[in-house]
Amino acid sequence: MTTEQPLAAPPLTPHLPQQPTGDGGGPPAARRGFLAKAFGVTALLSAAGSALGLLRDLLLARYFGANQGTDAFLVAWTVPETAAPLLIEDAMAFLMVPAFSLALVLREEQPEGPDPVRQLVKATLPWMLLALSTLSAGAALGAPQLVELLAPGLADPELAVTCTRITAFTVLPFGVAGYLASALRAHHGFTAPATIYVAYNLGILALLLTCHQLWGVKSAALGVALGSLLMAGVLIVPFLGRLHSGKRRKAHRRGPVDRRLVLMPLAMLPVAAFTLTRQAQVFIERYLGSGLPPxxxxxxxxxxxxxxxxxxxxxxxxxxxxxxxxxxxAAGDPTAARDRVEKDLGQASALVLMGTAFLMACAPSVVALLFQRGAFGAHDTAATAAVIRVYSFGLPAQALIGVMVRPYFSVRPVVRRADDPDTEDGGRRLLDWYPVAAMALGLLVTVAVGLAAAPRFGALALAAGNAAGITAAAALLLRGLLLRGIALRLPAVLGGQARLLAAALGAAALGAVAAALTANPLLSTLSGGVTVVLAFAALGAAFGAAEVRGPVLALARALSPRATRAAEGISSHGR
Structure with missing residues (x-):
């Protein structure tokens, strides 16, 4: 176990009781129940959104195939693809979830006076709307230059410019949706935020289905704009309900303590820069890919x-x-945060490694089953499946980055309490930019691999550069989390990752054998997928991976409680 913390930050609010607060606090069993319910609701609605997104991609492939027209639309789609992680999934959440969490801690601690949550909204929402409107207009006006920058070798740049001007509108509603979703999640409201991608994809599908013959691929761009409006629309009423739900309780004043929230605008810069550098891998792929065959x-x-x-x-x-x-x-409990992050690293890795094993084993049959119809032919299936297998090497690193960067940016949120003076030195401020530096070095790896290998290996080289770059960035971020003062127990974390990786390798090998037994895409996908799941569960449990062994034992208890109790009794007697 490493205890080195040369730049460990002090607790943000040392005078608060060191215990989690809000709906997620309380006894461990109650907290697990809350998280399980929240995960279940979020998983169900997100699965619906993903299914609709998959249908969207199937229709894109069916109606437009893989040609210069779809290339033009996908270059235009770079705008919402960049705006979504920046304004919904990553940067906005990194900024506003910790900010609203701190405001909620203050709301509970200070039952009299101005509501810190409403104060935060008044301090942040107006300037955010102004900034988003400016960015949206700038992207639309600069569409020709943007297309030339992203894909200088594009076969149909005019179509790409038209689609880019349409998709540029999404910046404003995406930002509003991300802001409202962050506020709701900080209040432990997960249902409405989980519906946003359902609304988004329904908007795209509505115009694709009705207008693809009339407007061609531009119908997809217009659908993206409509879907972004629906995303923001479904969150407005729940947000207003939460905003006005704070109860003003009477309490004895402890003295003239200033508990206002002070906005720290400079804290936004490294968060936005990190998200842009993370998304820049897409820019690199589009730029280098525009010079390769249509x-x-x-x-x-x-x-x-x-x-x-x-x-x-x-x-x-x-x-x-x-x-x-x-x-x-926000409540000054870094130990609880560390424990939760360690669990998240294990659980996220278990899920993504099982999915990676499935893709490694079944990529050709999955692509054939999903896309091979209409304008999407057998050559497109083979090329896409090969890229998927190379991409898959970087998926575990992407999952780890998603886990690690959230607590990293939470240590120094975009707001602070007025009675907590900003005494951090320059070294700690410099640490704010560590994730940006990590992603920048990862991008250098991506560019180097792409430039060196793309002339010979084409799209496979770009996918390999992506995987190598994101893996390098994940390794650097693991070190940065320790420097930030969240003292992960690295031997235990890395040991758990190794057990999960070994289980995934074995499951992928066995799944590939099962998938090759039949040429039917559906049967191949089913046989390979079932084999991967069973093999991953068996190997993970055998290797002692807690994230796999726990669910396996729970399933065994549900299926055969008497046999499980007997086995546990024998194990206890042996100990």
């Missing part, structure tokens, strides 16, 4: 969409637990 960008896009399905469950874990971590840090 359809390359489309193959990379379809491969990314399928590969990211393996990330869905892992992201759900940290989406639900992030407010718990942020609230613990």
């Amino acid at each position: 359809g390359t960008i489309s193959h990379l896009n379809y491969a990314t969409k399928v590969s990211q399905l393996a990330m869905t469950s892992a992201i759900l874990v940290v989406t639900v637990t992030f407010p718990v971590v942020a609230r613990a840090l």
